[in-house]
Amino acid sequence: MSPALVISRREIRTYFNSPVAYIVVTVFTILTGYLFFTQLFVEKQADMRAFFNIMPLLFMFMVPAITMRLLADEKASGTLELLITLPVRDWEVVVGKFLAAMALLCTALGLTLIFAITVRSLGPLDRGPAIGGYLGLVLMGGAYVAIGVMASSFTRNSIVSFIVAFAISFGLYLLGRLTQFLPQSWQGLVAFLSIDGHFENIGRGVIDTRDLVYYFSMIGVSLLVATLSLESRRWR
């Protein structure tokens, strides 16, 4: 098994050995469940729109909570020295951490499939948007997680790591709300950079390369910066 996978396996076990995973998954499921079922019973609307719409905001709190200690804690406790003096490349450490957090996020998302099943049992489920929505969630979640891993590589304090991850994702989210106040020539670029715009596109069930490119480059750049930040101890 590659070192990245060994690291992610260890990290996943750590998640489930501590209350973190259970708290995050439970809070997430309860919160989204509440939203989903209020919409279902109060507004008599059996679709997943409200569920998907709240995700960009929810991820902003949830993802930093699961990524904050990934690298920061290893620095604080000194275990990073032991980990990194094993024959492993710095990027493998970063990717391993990323994959572990993705696994936890996908577990939480997997539980929400109950909602999709509920909708389906009540009436016809619009397949395109549902599948697109989940694909978009995984891609957007990937961007949030990568940003969280990067933030965790900057500091040895997990609270700082949380705040930095939150601030960056909040900034990218705000960009989407700002476009209307900007001059025409800027709107395209700023809208492209916003973290949730592409999720909405994918959620319509239409998959555009631009949207995929955005999330993959977001993930790539963040993980690259995290790797460089880890490597910086060896710069001269």
Add this chain to the structure above:
Amino acid sequence: MSDVMIEVDGLTKDYGSTRAVDQVSFSVRKGEVLGFLGPNGAGKSTTMKILTCFLSPTEGRAKVAGFDVFDQSLEVRQHIGYLPEDTPIYRDMTVVEFLAFAAAMRGMDPAKSPGRIKEIGVRCGLGDVAGKLVGELSKGYRQRVGLAQAMLHDPDILILDEPTSGLDPNQIVEIRSLIKEIGREKTVILSTHILPEVQATCSRILIISGGKLVADGTPDSLRAREKGGRYRVVVESNGVAKEAIRDRLAGLAGVARCEILSAEDGAHAFAIDAAASSDLRKPIFRAAVDNRWTLLELLRESASLEDVFRNLTTGDIAGEPGAESSVEKGKS
């Protein structure tokens, strides 16, 4: 590359404006147990972190197992086992889980690693705690887990940063004999600020102080190196004036100074300081025979390693509060 396992050349490391390691050069051969001795803050850990590719040197080069620590760090790390200072190990894993993790990270065959883990666990005395969480272990056991991790893949080179710190006397004896045993086939570098430690385990000593290498040699050669080896000579007077004897002794080759200690009961006692590391026992004996003195006593007071250490690192001891206690510990 013959059997030189570690080659360090002009290694320098700055932390901001602090120079932690300053132009250190040495090499280590296969089968040597090298003790890295120095007061706290001398730069021992920093040097080890560079050798294990955790940090880069500001200047200079280092080769481990023939690979450059900067350009070929992956290969270097494949050939070493490292026990970092204070043994940082994931607290939420059991001993076996942690060792299995280390084995998997090193790409060891999953079919063989459980057997190997068991073997190394027994060797490091971990049998009783195999299923316990690392976070619940005492310092001594945690240290052994770290050691087991370092030896898991049977590396050619072991780098151990303060391997016996925090252990009780019995454990220290065990770990030292384990290190000595490993040192017969492998190359070991260990750091310590405790003198008896190097005397008990090492075939060679590097003394480092204020980031600089101040001595390099076997325990014996270091003791001999210490200048001003002292001799005590007692000669029966037989009516010869003590001054005459003193002048004769002072005139011998290799003698820096000769002073009269006492002259009582018809015997004169002298203290002789040797100029260099030369052995003065023969010349003194010859002089006594040639001059028909009756030699009553001839004693070489060889410098102890403690003297060597103290003399070489006094600069630090004055400057750093932590260093004082390290010498105290060395004495005990």
